Amino acid sequence: MAPPAPRTARAVARAELTRAILDSAQAQLAETGPAALSVRAVARDLDMASSAVYRYFATRDALLTALIIEAYDDLGDQVDRAVAERADDDFLGRWRALAHAVRDWAVAHPHQYALTYGSPVPGYAAPTDTVVPGTRVSSALITLLSDAEAAGIRAPQRAHRVPAAEKAAIGPILDHVGRRLSPGYAVRGLATWATLFGHISLELFGHMHQGVLDYDVHFSQVVDQVGADLGLGG
């Protein structure tokens, strides 16, 4: 990770300037979106030569990648915090907290949401650095479902058929999170995931006529419906 305590004055300055670049880029991103993110504009904002910025981020994509990682971690923190406020055995409450935390964050940071969970940025292939922080929300969901299943909760609706090949493939993912989950429930969790992000994307990107829907109410109802489908009670 990051060096624990930068000793030399130069290292401190480097860390600070790196932070300043990220902040400036972040501000640009929040304002005008990822395409408008310009290395030269960041340099202008910080009163430095554009070439100097390249001492800190080798490429524009590298800068974008750093922003994506920060966005993932920001969302991950927010979700973890919201879920932790509920009692461990309040599975419906935990699910509600998770879902609403994701939506609230997405509404508050639409450009970051587009960057992380929207369609990939043009010509930009997510580097491996982003996959670990990118799984934090799904890990939280897996943890939740795993706890619920361990407590004897089962989905009331008929289970999906899970092909043998998938059963074998799902195992390693769960191992990575360190959790146990029946394949059927895991697949159901994936559908839950898709529904959650589908609704958020619809609200953010959908060409919905303004004011047609009270998304607060609508989203709450969908979340509760999904929770019921998962057998979390309510």
Added chain:
Amino acid sequence: MAPPAPRTARAVARAELTRAILDSAQAQLAETGPAALSVRAVARDLDMASSAVYRYFATRDALLTALIIEAYDDLGDQVDRAVAERADDDFLGRWRALAHAVRDWAVAHPHQYALTYGSPVPGYAAPTDTVVPGTRVSSALITLLSDAEAAGIRAPQRAHRVPAAEKAAIGPILDHVGRRLSPGYAVRGLATWATLFGHISLELFGHMHQGVLDYDVHFSQVVDQVGADLGLGG
């Protein structure tokens, strides 16, 4: 709309060149995505000066808009054709056809899908020209649900509560399509929509480890599940 029969030789040439520009741009889009779409590259491809292209499309965004409209229409045609192959009273079959047509098209044209239903292109606000073709799939879904409800079909699960404000707001949309649909079923249809596109987006954009999921099987199961939730039988 478009002039029905261009008489003069110049008008014909203009139509042909417009078509050629769109084709070249389309090819670039399919290859490298929307960000790489370059007016100059199109001009090079067609052996003309870049300034000449601007006689046909006032701006890069205008060219992109034309491509988006064509994408919407292409998908709309495909969906309409697939749905029309089923008997009018085979509601589950019509729903399956619609859902799979959307997914098949998205998988075959990922960049176009991102352009139309993914996160909006950076700094690009969808002009009003795109809203009509953009509603073709949702219109098809509304038509389907309206037919189903008219045939006495009701969703088996408990109905969502629909605030009065939304009831009033939903009306005009349905009028625009020329259909009747109870507010509860309409909201349920919106959730269906979000689930459908959520799953497709997850398959296309999701940072899913390759080979983890057999999306053919998974998607089919989800579609059938949604169909059952809508009370379409099966």
Added chain:
DNA sequence: ATTGAAGTGAGAGCACTGCTCTCGTTTCGA
């Protein structure tokens, strides 16, 4: 303490982009 390598910032410059303007030329309708 000195020296030399590494890190840093600035500036010029390349290749590319979207877009504009001007210039002759062609086409077409009145």
Added chain:
DNA sequence: TCGAAACGAGAGCAGTGCTCTCACTTCAAT
């Protein structure tokens, strides 16, 4: 027939990502 409109080409402007070179500063090993 004549004049307006449309057209294609070229030059040019402002902006971009990125590279290279050049001075200068910091820092660590001698």
